[in-house]
Amino acid sequence: MDKETILDWYRQMVLIRRFEQRCSELYQAGKIGGFLHLYIGQEAVAVGSINAKQENDHVITAYRDHGHALVIGSDTNAVMAEMLGKSTGVSKGKGGSMHLADVERRFWGGHAVVGAHLSLATGIALAEQYQGTDAAVLCYFGDGATNIGYFHESLNLSGVWDLPVLWICENNQYGMGTAVERHTAATNIMQKASGYDIPAAQVDGMDVFAVHEATQKALAAIRNGEGPQFLEIMTYRFEGHSMGDPLRYRTKEEVEKWREDDPIGILERHILAENLASKDELEAIDTAVETHLDEAVNFAESSPLPAPEELFTDIYVEN
């Protein structure tokens, strides 16, 4: 792994963190409406895995989607504009936080119905298999989603048809305010994949290198014709389920313990220990990210809202 790549991953993780801190402020100022689910704490998952994909692979996820969009390489200005519901946003301001998408980069969202997008991932994988390409689908979902019927139907069909799909469970220990032990009978979630004869591995989601390596391995197996693969990535969301969550279901000590394993802190310590960059160089990256975000917020705030006529466009696909 060369130094430039590692520093770029650091930049991407800091970009997600700072982007979301800005979103939190904008939400509290009433400039972002609807629901807002922060990804803070889980950055190493999107950065480690999406950087392991090849260009023609697809990505699809749930509503906690800002990190995926930024790592995919969607324009930060347009992602921020979408958060504010502006017409310059990635979904023309009509999707908002939970419905980021970037068709050009094969990023299919951003979905609010828990588990529903797993069936879309299955369909995309079937299309690629039918066309005989070497593209795979990276499909992300939460621990809670593994209790939903769509999850079981999708894993089953992907196994029956040997579809090129990588199932990525971001196990952040909770589905809303309910801990894994209280919401699922099989708390060792990767076991659920073996019910469908799908090879699975558990990965430390606070370690960007571990996530990258596991994803590379799983994608290589898919492209080698070994069928769907499953990763259970162990992570933690440092903030609430969504903005305004009073967090009564977990202790401060638990949060503090996970914060010691802050994925950005772990990477920073690695960079410094390996002399890949100095503290000053890392601070320069942080400053550049802040400047980049100043521009994005200005762009979003000064962009127009969608015109009223836009209510009637983009409802059906036009052939």
Ligand SMILES: Cc1ncc(C[n+]2csc(CCOP(=O)(O)OP(=O)(O)O)c2C)c(N)n1
């Ligand atoms: C079908 C459906 N049921 C319930 C909800 C309400 N809901 C939104 S998020 C969520 C929890 C999902 O938890 P998990 O899959 O672990 O994802 P996380 O929020 O932790 O990323 C629930 C129950 C929903 N959006 N869709």
Ligand SMILES: [Mg+2]
């Ligand atoms: Mg969860």
